[in-house]
Every structure is written in structure tokens, then in C-alpha cells.
Amino acid sequence: MLFKDVIGQDHIVGQLLQTIRENRISHAQLFFGGEGHGKLALAIAYAQFINCTDKYKFTTLDSCGVCKSCIKYNKLIHPDLHFIYPVAANKTIKEKPVSKMFIKQWREFLIGNNYYVSLSEWYEKIEIERKQAGINVHDCNEIIRTLNYTSYESEYKVMIIWMIEKLNYQAAPKLLKILEEPPDKTLFLLIAQQTDQIIPTILSRTQLVKIPKIEDKQLAEACATKLDMGNYDTQSILSLANGSFKEAVRMLQQSDQRKGQFEKFVTWMRLCWTPDIPKLMGFCDQIARESRENIKSFLLMGMSILRKCLVMNYTNDEVIVVRKEEEGFFSKFSPYIHNTNGHRFSEEFNNAIYHIERNANTGIVMLDLSLTVARLLKIKPENPAS
């Protein structure tokens, strides 16, 4: 990972480079910030730069990418680069799971996602249940064992601990001890999303490096160069991504799916408004062929649209972010959702979801809901929004 491949964060990169230039690399640093801001990417780029043997050969301040150390860093196989991350037993590894056992998947995971990753994706990748996952005492013993060897090839041994907030309480004393008395030339880079969930004694032993949101301009550039934006409106993806590259990727993946669902919802509301009973019956029959989970998520999305309509009527428009392609629908439809009928919509939708979860006939539930929606849409507001 080179600094040039980190999205934005020029200011942080500058700060990190300065610590190296001034020879004041703190041995334990905590990079914290939101998902998709690039904490892990920065930490790896920083470690790679520190160990790059040709870093000052060029005028640009970045790792060379081709020296012996960089080549191993590029593949995450450098013998002095170590990773710890939350793990748990899965189908193949049943006892005393430690990070090392998952290293192959970890490398694939990072490289395959350009180093922008999320915890839930990791759990999915190694097929573990999130409720049991954590950084455990076996892994902390492993850290001590690993770091007690002298470094093989480079000046610095680097230990990157991803998601330190997942450190188990029983494991904390072990880690603390090594943070207090670190072996020479060892660099601990801890990564976290939120500092308030980190054990305070760990927190107090590290130097904090806050990784802010990615600026819109740089996020837009990254979206344009790294993602296939097709016909999507970059601006609306940016406003919803909120400075997170991970979120932008997610939005894009969901966009297609959502677009279809949104259009379906618009059709449904039109049929309810008319109301065109034969067509409504056809519509409900068609929906009833989908899985219960799909129908549920369709209704949940519908509820969020209705809620958005309601808020739009009563608050400043700027609070609500609406996709460009959906603006037309919202401006026409939202006046029909107001304080007099708004709560009824959510009651009825929740009720439908309740029955769908309990194996009721989905076609009947949907038709029933459609007829209720048709009725609710005709209710006039008692206190119209001014």
C-alpha cells in the first residue's frame, strides 16, 4: 500500500511523514475514525514507508513500491509485518482460534477490497458469528511470542491490531504489558472506529491519530477512478456516503437493487391512489411470489420512504437527502403523508410485516395493506403544514 493509493487524507499523510523525518515515531499509535475513512490503508502505507529501503531515492514522498521490502509489503507477506484482528471459531477452525490461522483470508480480504474494509464483511469472509468474535487472549500470547524474536529483515517490526475495541477484557493485561515495555524497534498501530469502546488503560498508552472523513472532492475523484459509476449520479452518492469510501461502494452496489424496489413502490402507490383494484390484485399476486424476506425488506423500504415524506412536510428540506432521480416522486407524493395519517401508515406496515413473519398468506396481507393504504391516502390533513 502506497500513500498515493490512500484516498484523500493529505493532511494526515503529511503529519505521519513528519514523524518519520523528525525521527519521533511513537511506538504505539491509535488510528481512529469512521468506517471507510481509510484508517487501515493509512496504517499499512505508513508501515510500508517506514520500512521501504529506497524511500528517499525519489522526490515524491512515498514508498518506492519495488524494493525488496515493498514487494513483500505489497503482498502483505513481509516477515516483520504482523496482523491481529477479531476472530472466532468457524467450521474449519474449531478450537483456540488466533489471527494467524486466518492470514490467507485476511490478505485476500484486504487486497481484494483495496484495503477499505468493514467488520461485517470480515465476519462474512471467515464465516463466523459476530457475537462471539473478538481479539482473544491466545492472540495476545501470540503477539508476545512473535515480537520476542528479533526482526528478520527490516528495521522495524510492525504489529497492526485492527478493531482494538474488540479486545476481550481477559486479554487486555497481556497487551498492556507489552505496550508498556515494548521490544526495541517495534511499532504498534492500533485501529479503531470508536475510542469510547476501548479499554481506557489501552487508550492511555497510545498516541491518538484521528482520521477524519474523506473530503467530497477527493471522494468524488476516487469514485470516478476506482468504481464503475455507470449512469449514477455521483453527487447523490457522495451526499449519502458522508466521507466514507466504503459507504460509497455500498451505495453503488445497492443502487441497482434499490432502484428496482423504488420503482416498484411508486407503481404500487399509484395503483393504491386510483385505486385500480384488478391491477392491485395482480400486483399483490406478483409480490407474493417473492420470498418473505424480500417482501419484508420491500415494506421496510416503503416505510422509510413514507417517513421521509412526512419529515419533508414538516421540516426544512435540507435535512433530508433525496436522490436526484427520486426528487420528482417525493415532491408530488409527500403532501399526501401528513400528521393525520402518518402514524397510521407505520402501524399498518408494521402490522403487515408482523403477519408476514408469522407465515400469513403474503398475497392476502399485501392486498389488505393495499386497500388500507388506498383509504389512508384520501385522508386530508387536519393541520396542513404551512
Ligand SMILES: [Zn+2]
Ligand atoms: Zn520500497
